[in-house]
Amino acid sequence: MDISVTRLPESRAYRELEVSRVHSEIRSIVQDCVAEEVPVALEFNGIAHAVMMATPADLEDFAYGFAITECIVNTASEIHDCEWTSNAQGCTVSLTIAGPCFARLKEKRRNLTGRTGCGLCGTESLAQVIRPLEPLTSTLCFDTKAVLRAAANLRAYQLLLTVTGATHAAAWCTADGNIELIREDVGRHNALDKLVGALLRSSLDAGSGFVIITSRASYEMVQKTATAGIALLAAVSGVTGLAMDVAQSAGLTLLGFTRGTDFSIYSVPQRLSLDAP
DSSP states (O other): OOOOTTOOOOGGGEEEEEEEEEETTEEEEEEEEEEOOEEEEEEETTEEEEEEEEOSSSHHHHHHHHHHHTTSOSSGGGEEEEEEEEETTEEEEEEEEOHHHHHHHHHHOOOEEOOTTOOOTTOOSGGGTSOOOOOOOOOOOEEHHHHHHHHHHGGGGOHHHHHHSOOEEEEEEOTTSOEEEEEEESSHHHHHHHHHHHHHTSSOOGGGSEEEESSOBOHHHHHHHHHTTOOEEEESSOBOHHHHHHHHHHTOEEEEEEETTEEEEEEOGGGEEOOOO
16 A cells, blocks of 8 residues: 555546636636546445445545444454455445454444435434544643644645645644645545545554544544544634534544634643644
C-alpha cells in the first residue's frame, strides 16, 4: 500500500473531459476534471452488507475503515482477506472476516443504502444510531501550535480537490502537527473511513496523533474517530450538538472552525494546551 502523503490521485478517482466555460459572458471550451462517484458494495464473507456512494479509489482502505468504525471487526487481524472488482455498475469490495465477527454482523440485521454524506440509511432502530463507545484513555496533551500548523497545511495535500474541486479530506497528523496520511472522497464519512483503514494497514500508531477533517463534525464523524482510538478531532467547519455530546461522553477533544489562528473547543479542553500560537 502506498501511504505517501504526496502521492498523485488515482486515475479512476476522476474523469477528464471538455466543458464549456463562461467567464465575463465569453464562452470557451476548456479541459476539466470531475470527481467520480460510483456505488461501492461492501460484502462480508460473501454476504452483501452495504452499498455506499463513494470515489472509487483507496477501496481497500475504505473497506478496512468501514469494518472497524462500524464495529464489524474489532481489529485489523480479524480481516483475513480483502479484494475488489469493478464493472459498469460500480465496484464490489469483498472481505473475509473472522467467524465470530460475521456471526455478530448477521445479528445486527442492517442493510444500508448510502448516499454521499449519509450515514443512517437503512438503520432499523433508534438504538442503533448512538452506540456506546469505550471511553478514550489517552493521556496525550496536544499543542495548539501543532493543530493550527496542520490546519494551515491541509489544503496543500488535497491533490484530488486540486484536480476536481469536489472532494472532502481527512488527514492524520502526528502530535507535532505533521500530516502523515490523507484520504479524499466525495463523501466526508468515506474520507474518514479511508483514513482509518489506511492507518490500520500502516505501521502508524493511530492513537499517537490527531485527525483533521475538511467538513463539519457530525456525531458519526466523532464516533468513527473515537472507535479508531484517536483522541482529538479538529474540523474546519462547525460541529453539531450531538457530536459535542458524543465527544464529551467518549472523552474525545472536539474542535470546530479550525482556521488560521482560530478554533473553538467543544469538549475535553484539558487535552489541548492553550498557549498562544
